[in-house]
Amino acid sequence: MRRFGIRRIRFGTFIAGAAAALLVLSACSAPAPAQQSFASWDQVVADAKGQTVRLWMYGGDEQGNAYVDKDLIPAAATLGVTLQRVPVADTRDALNRVLTEIQAGTRDGTVDLVWVNGDNFGTGKQAGAWSCGWTSQLPNMLLTNSSDPLLGNDFGTPVQGCEAPWSKAQFTIAYNSATVTDPPHTLAGLLDWAQQHPGRFTYPAPPDFTGSVFIREGLDSVSGGDKNVPLRFDQKAFDRLTPALYSRLKELAPSLWRQGKTYPKTSAELNTLYAGGQVDFTMTYGPAELTKLVADGTYPAATKVLTLNEGTVGNASFLAIPSTSGHKAAAMAVANLALSPEQQAAKADPRVWGQYTVLDTARLDPAQRALFEQLPQSAVVPSYDVLSRNANPELSAAWVPALDDAWRRLVLAGR
Incomplete structure (x- = not known):
């Protein structure tokens, strides 16, 4: 989901961790998602006081870390909740911990809240890793649009009250216009x-989150548009559509940075190449961060957003409460706080983090709406309305490992 920088872990670790745990749980008839209900929101607030919430989230996003530390944690303290940020190298690390605690029968686990989306959410939901049925109790959910498809489905997996929306993201390619x-x-x-222009372009190697979405963008492109790719994974569709994708990427490889003999392992490595002038393009799921990177001199002053006629993939990231958390009331209080107009506006400020709001601003009162209207305009990044024009829906989570695995076999190892 940076931005949406929700991350995925290396395939080998996936097999050793979450996949193995999921197999065990499936063999034992994986439990239904835990339901969580309180008599009233006042009860949630009362029970939350004095509790500690451990928020597990990707730790490689400096702006995201700073926002949580300087804005969200102090705001949680005013509710009587101690919020602790637990940085992880990959969101899968948090899911692995939850699945391990489920197997151990833990009722008061070490994970209370997770910044999550995509296949991490889908895998966890299948294994009963998430508490469900609680988001309708959050007062600030009334400020979101319940019919927004980005908030109702997470990479094709119905949300069904198992996670609260936190941010929207739009895949974006940036370039040096000089x-x-x-x-x-x-x-x-x-x-x-x-x-x-040999050597002046590359992309992160899947399963890096950004590299994976670039591959999905490529699939839409060679298929004649996203409407020709079924959202739900279908092996026959995969076999029919992907040969053109991998043929094109193999053809492209010799023209990439270092002749395609190696790829950046992460989006951060690609960003470093772009900042150092070794390539002319970079890509991100959190375009608002470009404003600060240009302002502080990290990126070239001539950095601009590449607007694609066919649009790009958009999605949302969420906060999920593990079924093993012993502090559900406090976790709900933090998730509701994170949805407040004040926190959503602070998080949307490009000088802070630059994450797009999940709120429907038409549902806000004038004072709340003004918080967003007063945000500084970027000379680098267009508004979300412009960026999300012709936005393409995310494919279901089952597409992701299938596309990534085939890329490794046919493009990376197939040269």
């Missing part, structure tokens, strides 16, 4: 540009 004077405006055109 060196790219005639930018392409389709993904197919971008790949053509890369072949015409």
Whole structure:
């Protein structure tokens, strides 16, 4: 979900950790998602006082870390809740811990809240890792649009009250307009540009979260648009559509940075290449961060967002409460706080974190709406309305490992 920078872990670790735990749970008829209900919101607030909430989240996003430490933690303290940020290298680490605690029968686990989306959420839901039925009790959920498809489904998995929305994201490609004077405006055109300018473009190797979404963007492109790719994974559709994708990426590889013999392992490595002028493009699921990176001189002053005619993939990230948490009231209080207009506006400020709000601003009162209207406008990044134009829906989570695994076999190892 950075931004949405929700991360996925290396495939080998996945097999050793969450997948193995899921197999055990499935063999024993995985438990239904835990239901959580309180008599009233006043009871939630009363029970939350004095509790500690351990929020497990990706620790590699400095702006995200700073927002939680400087804004969300002090605000939680005013509710009588001690909020602790637990940094992880990958969201899968948190899921692995929860699945391990489920197997051990733990009722008061070490994870109370997780920043999550995508296959991590889907895998956990299948294994009964998340508490469900609690989000409708959050007062601030009334400020969201219940019919918003980004909030109702997470990579094709119905949310069903098992996680509260936190941020929206839009996959975005950025470029140095000082060196790219005639930018392409389709993904197919971008790949053509890369072949015409050898060594000046690359992308992170899947299963890096950003590298994975770039592959999914490529699948939409070679298939003639996202409407030609079924959202639900289908092996016949995979076999029919993906040969053109991997053929195109294999053809592209020799023109990439270092002739495609190696790829950045993470989006952070790609960002470093772009900041150092070794490539002319970078990509992110958190475009608002570009504003600060340009302002502080990390990125070239001529950095601009590449607007693709066919649009790009958009999604949302969420906060989930593990079924093993012993501090559910406090976790609910923090999730509701994170949905407040004040916190959503603070998080949306590009000088703070720059995460797009999940609130429906039409449901806000004038004072709340003003919090967003007063946010500084970026000279680098268009508004969310512009970025999300023609937005493509996320494929179901089952597509992700299938596409990533085939990329490793056919593109990375197949050269």
